[in-house]
Amino acid sequence: MTRKRNANRNAGAPTLADVARLAGMSEITVSRVVRNQGPIADATRTRVLAAISQLGYIPNRAAGSLASAASTLITVLLPSLSNIVFPDVLRGIHTAITETGFQSVIGVTDYDPLIEERILLSFLAWQPAAVILAGLHHTPTARKHLEQGRFRVAELMDIDGDPVDIAVGMSHRQAGYETGRHLIERGYRRFGYAGHMLISDDRAKARYQGLCEALREAGLSLVGEMRVPGGGSTIAGRELLEKLLAAHTDLDVVIFPNDDMAMGGIFYCIHAGIVIKERLGIFGFNGLDIGQAMPLPLSTILSKRFLIGKTAAEKLLESRERPPEKTIINTGFDIIEGATA
Amino acid sequence: MTRKRNANRNAGAPTLADVARLAGMSEITVSRVVRNQGPIADATRTRVLAAISQLGYIPNRAAGSLASAASTLITVLLPSLSNIVFPDVLRGIHTAITETGFQSVIGVTDYDPLIEERILLSFLAWQPAAVILAGLHHTPTARKHLEQGRFRVAELMDIDGDPVDIAVGMSHRQAGYETGRHLIERGYRRFGYAGHMLISDDRAKARYQGLCEALREAGLSLVGEMRVPGGGSTIAGRELLEKLLAAHTDLDVVIFPNDDMAMGGIFYCIHAGIVIKERLGIFGFNGLDIGQAMPLPLSTILSKRFLIGKTAAEKLLESRERPPEKTIINTGFDIIEGATA
DNA sequence: GCGTTTTATGGTAGCGCTGTCATTATTCTT
DNA sequence: AAGAATAATGACAGCGCTACCATAAAACGC
Numbered sequence: 001m002t003r004k005r006n007a008n009r010n011a012g013a014p015t016l017a018d019v020a021r022l023a024g025m026s027e028i029t030v031s032r033v034v035r036n037q038g039p040i041a042d043a044t045r046t047r048v049l050a051a052i053s054q055l056g057y058i059p060n061r062a063a064g065s066l067a068s069a070a071s072t073l074i075t076v077l078l079p080s081l082s083n084i085v086f087p088d089v090l091r092g093i094h095t096a097i098t099e100t101g102f103q104s105v106i107g108v109t110d111y112d113p114l115i116e117e118r119i120l121l122s123f124l125a126w127q128p129a130a131v132i133l134a135g136l137h138h139t140p141t142a143r144k145h146l147e148q149g150r151f152r153v154a155e156l157m158d159i160d161g162d163p164v165d166i167a168v169g170m171s172h173r174q175a176g177y178e179t180g181r182h183l184i185e186r187g188y189r190r191f192g193y194a195g196h197m198l199i200s201d202d203r204a205k206a207r208y209q210g211l212c213e214a215l216r217e218a219g220l221s222l223v224g225e226m227r228v229p230g231g232g233s234t235i236a237g238r239e240l241l242e243k244l245l246a247a248h249t250d251l252d253v254v255i256f257p258n259d260d261m262a263m264g265g266i267f268y269c270i271h272a273g274i275v276i277k278e279r280l281g282i283f284g285f286n287g288l289d290i291g292q293a294m295p296l297p298l299s300t301i302l303s304k305r306f307l308i309g310k311t312a313a314e315k316l317l318e319s320r321e322r323p324p325e326k327t328i329i330n331t332g333f334d335i336i337e338g339a340t341a
Numbered sequence: 342m343t344r345k346r347n348a349n350r351n352a353g354a355p356t357l358a359d360v361a362r363l364a365g366m367s368e369i370t371v372s373r374v375v376r377n378q379g380p381i382a383d384a385t386r387t388r389v390l391a392a393i394s395q396l397g398y399i400p401n402r403a404a405g406s407l408a409s410a411a412s413t414l415i416t417v418l419l420p421s422l423s424n425i426v427f428p429d430v431l432r433g434i435h436t437a438i439t440e441t442g443f444q445s446v447i448g449v450t451d452y453d454p455l456i457e458e459r460i461l462l463s464f465l466a467w468q469p470a471a472v473i474l475a476g477l478h479h480t481p482t483a484r485k486h487l488e489q490g491r492f493r494v495a496e497l498m499d500i501d502g503d504p505v506d507i508a509v510g511m512s513h514r515q516a517g518y519e520t521g522r523h524l525i526e527r528g529y530r531r532f533g534y535a536g537h538m539l540i541s542d543d544r545a546k547a548r549y550q551g552l553c554e555a556l557r558e559a560g561l562s563l564v565g566e567m568r569v570p571g572g573g574s575t576i577a578g579r580e581l582l583e584k585l586l587a588a589h590t591d592l593d594v595v596i597f598p599n600d601d602m603a604m605g606g607i608f609y610c611i612h613a614g615i616v617i618k619e620r621l622g623i624f625g626f627n628g629l630d631i632g633q634a635m636p637l638p639l640s641t642i643l644s645k646r647f648l649i650g651k652t653a654a655e656k657l658l659e660s661r662e663r664p665p666e667k668t669i670i671n672t673g674f675d676i677i678e679g680a681t682a
Numbered sequence: 683g684c685g686t687t688t689t690a691t692g693g694t695a696g697c698g699c700t701g702t703c704a705t706t707a708t709t710c711t712t
Numbered sequence: 713a714a715g716a717a718t719a720a721t722g723a724c725a726g727c728g729c730t731a732c733c734a735t736a737a738a739a740c741g742c
Contacts, residue, residue, distance in 0.1 A: 015698055026722045031700065039719050061466040062406035063698035066727050071403065073446070081435065087428040094422065094449045103464065105414070106447050108435045123444065125402040234634035263631065270636045290604065290631065293575035295611045356728055367692045372730060380689050404728035407697045 014055040023051035034059055065127055070150075074313070075123040076104050077133040079111040079201070082231060083258070085286060085305050086134075089156060092309025093132065100317060102129060109134075111198055117142040124149065130316045135202050136161035152322060154312040157203055159328050168312040168329040175301050175333050176207030179255060179283060180214025182335055188253035188281050191215060192224040194240045194265065195257045196232030204257040207285065211255060224248030232257060237264025242272070245280075253281030253341055259288040259300055266298065266340060281341030292336070299338030304331045355396040364392035375400055406468055411491075415654070416464040417445050418474040420452040420542070423572060424599070426627060426646050427475075430497060433650025434473065441658060443470060450475075452539055458483040465490065471657045476543050477502035493663060495653040498544055500669050509653040509670045516642050516674050517548030520596060520624060521555025523676055529594040529622050532556060533565040535581045535606065536598045537573030545598040548626065552596060565589030573598060578605025583613070586621075594622030594682055600629040600641055607639065607681060622682030633677070640679030645672045 016034075020027045025048060032038045033048040040048075051057075065071040076093060078086040093104060105126065107119035117139040120131070124145060130152040136159075138146065146153050146164045153165040160171050183191070193211070198204065215221050226244045228236040237256055241264065245251065256262035262284030269276050276282060276296055284291060287302030308331050315327065357375075361368045366389060373379045374389040381389075392398075406412040417434060419427040434445060446467065448460035458480040461472070465486060471493040477500075479487065487494050487505045494506040501512050524532070534552070539545065556562050567585045569577040578597055582605065586592065597603035603625030610617050617623060617637055625632060628643030649672050656668060 016700095017698080027698090028700075028723085029721060032721090035700090039721090041720060044720080058462060059466050060407070060468070060698050062403045062412065062468060063727090064700070065403035066401070066407050066729080067698075067700040069700095069727070081428045081432040084425065084428070087422045087425075090447070091422040091449070094447070098449070101463070104447050106431070106435070106445050108432070108439070121399060122442070125400050127401070127403060234631045238634055260631065264634050267634055267636050290575045290601065293579055293605050293608055295608050357730095358728080368728090369693085369730075370691060373691090376730090380691090382690060385690080401728050404697090405730070407699080408728075408730040410697070410730095 014057045015060070016057075018055055019048065019051045019057050022055060023048045069127060071127045071129060072102050073126050073128045074102050074104050074316070075107070075120070075126070075128045075131045077107045077109055077116055077119060077123075077131070079109050079134050080231070081108055084260075084288065085258075085303070088305035089134075089309035092306040092311070093313045094309075095306075096310045096313030097317070102317065111201055113137065113139045113142070120145060127151075129320070130154065132156060132312060132316070134158075136163055136167065137202055152316045152320075154316050156308050156312055158206070159330055160206060163326050163328060165322050166312065166315055166327045166329070168308050168315065168331060170303060170308075170331055170333045172203040172206035173210040173213075175285070175303075176210025176212075177214045178210075178335060179207070179285075179301060180211045180218075183253055183255075183281065183283060183341060184214065184218050184220070186281070186341065188341070189220060190223045190248075190250055190252045191220065192244055192248060192251040192254040193222050193226075193256075194237065194244050194254050194261060195225070195227045196236070196261070197227045197229050198231055201257075207257065224251055232261045234260045234264040234267070237261030238268045238271075239264070241265040241268045245272075245274075251280065253283065255283045257285060259284040259286040259291045259298060262298055262300065262340075263291055263294070266294070266296070276340050283341045287334070287336050292338075296339040297336070299341035300336050302334040302336055304333065307331050355398045356401070357398075359396055360389065360392045360398050363396060364389045410468060412468050412470060413443050414467050414469045415443050415445050415657070416448070416461070416467075416469040416472045418448045418450055418457055418460060418464075418472070420450050420475050421572070422449055425601075425629065426599075426644070429646035430475075430650035433647040433652070434654045435650075436647075437651045437654030438658070443658065452542055454478065454480045454483070461486060468492075470661070471495065473497060473653060473657070475499075477504055477508065478543055493657045493661075495657050497649050497653055499547070500671055501547060504667050504669060506663050507653065507656050507668045507670070509649050509656065509672060511644060511649075511672055511674045513544040513547035514551040514554075516626070516644075517551025517553075518555045519551075519676065520548070520626075520642060521552045521559075524594055524596075524622065524624060524682060525555065525559050525561070527622070527682065529682070530561060531564045531589075531591055531593045532561065533585055533589060533592040533595040534563050534567075535578060535585050535595050535602060536566070536568045537577070537602070538568045538570050539572055542598075548598065565592055573602045575601045575605040575608070578602030579609045579612075580605070582606040582609045586613075586615075592621065594624065596624045598626060600625035600627040600632045600639060603639055603641065603681075604632055604635070607635070607637070617681050624682045628675070628677055633679075637680040638677070640682035641677050643675040643677055645674065648672050 016027045016030050020030045030048050033045050109116040120142050128151050132154045134157050136155050155163045155167045157169040159167045159169045160173055228240050262282055265282045274280050284298050284300035287300050291298030357368045357371050361371045371389050374386050450457040461483050469492050473495045475498050477496050496504045496508045498510040500508045500510045501514055565585055569581050603623055606623045615621050625639050625641035628641050632639035
């Protein structure tokens with residue numbers, strides 16, 4: 001039977017036992033060398049390492065995970081990959097884990113908490129060492145599993161709420177608020193908003209609310225507001241601004257939920273001969289490089305995506321066990337003055 | 342001993358045996374229901390499913406992988422996450438696998454074949470169902486493992502070469518060549534190249550060579566050429582074009598290795614008052630949305646990144662076994678006429 | 683109606699590794 | 713120098729699942 005079984009296996013792929021035999025050591029010693037764990041005599045380590053490289057041994061992680069009830073996998077659930085923000089976060093995560101032996105398994109939730117829940121459950125089957133997801137808002141089932149699991153949890157981007165374990169991000173409500181204050185101070189009074197319809201993009205919603213609050217405090221309110229269906233791209237921003245200005249000719253500044261859309265707005269102004277900043281201010285969010293490379297650098301808010309990902313992953317790996325108190329790390333944001341508002 | 346061991350485990354997480362007991366079935370039957378495999382009576386399936394949801398059973402993939410010597414993981418090795426191209430590819434991959442139960446493990450190689458090799462070996466420890474990587478150029482060790490492994494392999498982006506199993510992409514050499522032909526036909530004669538120094542970016546190199554070949558055939562050659570250190574961004578493109586034009590005042594067209602840099606070039610022209618197209622043509626590569634949203638849409642080549650990722654993943658999952666003949670899928674490219682060259 | 687195939691289910695032995703508990707050198711105290 | 717601590721190694725069971733083979737029951741063929 002054993003023979004039959006092996007037929008379907010990686011033809012003769014060497015196992016711990018093979019290495020042990022060749023090195024003249026017990027399996028457990030080889031295992032310790034591989035995992036760099038426990039006290040090992042230098043001579044032993046050398047011998048084992050030699051046997052490993054001679055055989056081309058690759059440890060079987062499935063067996064290891066099963067035996068130890070823990071894996072080296074980190075589950076990463078991102079709302080989207082189209083929005084450059086999340087690849088940046090992912091890049092930060094990878095920068096932090098690259099030398100640690102941890103590996104990331106990626107899921108894309110499409111901003112949908114139900115999809116997030118489904119993917120989360122299927123990923124928990126790997127007994128991950130940590131779970132990283134976006135935002136603090138999850139389904140009750142997802143939240144329950146996150147709370148009860150034997151793994152670390154980092155919730156990224158947002159810090160306005162109660163995290164399961166670690167939250168790393170910024171206050172989007174505050175960012176929206178300060179956007180409003182900043183523009184009011186610069187003399188803008190007739191505000192427009194050109195958004196998108198990702199109702200599950202809690203961050204964009206929080207910024208919007210913060211903005212409205214700043215306006216309200218100053219006795220102002222949004223004069224005009226429009227949204228495109230879907231996620232919002234540069235082209236969408238361009239077309240949307242045209243429509244918004246057609247409906248509200250007297251706007252003096254328009255805020256976009258992200259830089260991509262804001263750049264579309266700028267392109268529309270150039271096309272339509274509208275003098276940016278004097279006649280119409282444009283304000284974005286994210287602080288993308290490309291916006292800053294433009295002849296008129298985009299006025300926007302720099303969100304520290306890479307830093308968020310990197311910080312979260314580092315923090316996560318500090319300890320295997322979840323500490324008693326929750327951690328909230330505010331990476332903050334910078335207002336980029338720019339030349340468009 | 343068993344008790345001690347369980348102490349460290351997921352406290353009482355239900356196992357197949359628990360489900361089997363509750364459903365009054367054998368473990369193997371439950372396993373079959375979970376995997377949707379083999380003939381199961383409807384009544385049995387219903388009962389098992391009820392028990393699963395009652396217990397909140399989550400299968401242990403590590404155990405499954407160990408027993409079957411196969412996993413549902415797909416290893417994805419990308420050169421970079423900064424370059425928007427690769428998140429697009431990843432998005433395509435995820436679109437294809439999202440409903441299949443397969444999951445992606447991501448590694449970032451930084452365009453370095455040695456890093457690629459190291460990550461590949463560490464990922465093979467999971468006995469992945471498939472490996473997806475960029476390009477056809479790998480270390481001998483990596484190539485050997487790819488060839489001998491019991492998993493499918495897809496090499497993306499490039500098709501100029503001999504793949505291990507499946508290649509999906511386009512001919513970058515041809516893209517470069519056609520860029521040259523296209524611009525020569527439009528009357529350009531004094532060519533400049535503003536590149537970067539990613540020597541391991543084989544695709545950019547192939548396009549460069551194709552371009553040179555087209556010029557050579559027409560009795561031309563590059564008048565001026567410069568490269569920035571590192572990967573090349575919009576800002577780098579902007580600064581590089583300034584330098585290149587300072588050194589070669591008589592260029593009538595400049596080709597960039599990607600749209601990001603080309604847009605930087607456009608921004609420099611706007612800034613310096615250079616009339617784009619008439620006085621200086623600008624040509625990119627990738628066909629990013631943002632380039633097409635600009636007042637003067639960028640002249641460039643559309644690479645079908647999303648399609649490449651999606652096609653590769655679909656093809657990969659068609660069959661578990663590697664077929665005897667290799668597959669090469671040419672997704673082609675489109676020349677976008679644009680307004681900048 | 684009796685063999686033959688198909689459908690549905692189960693028993694059992696591992697998969698390759700690591701946790702737990704020993705055990706035996708070796709070094710350190712005072 | 714005797715006891716105590718530490719360093720280095722090993723035996724062995726078992727993690728939770730699935731491949732393999734077996735078996736029983738139902739459907740089929742002529």
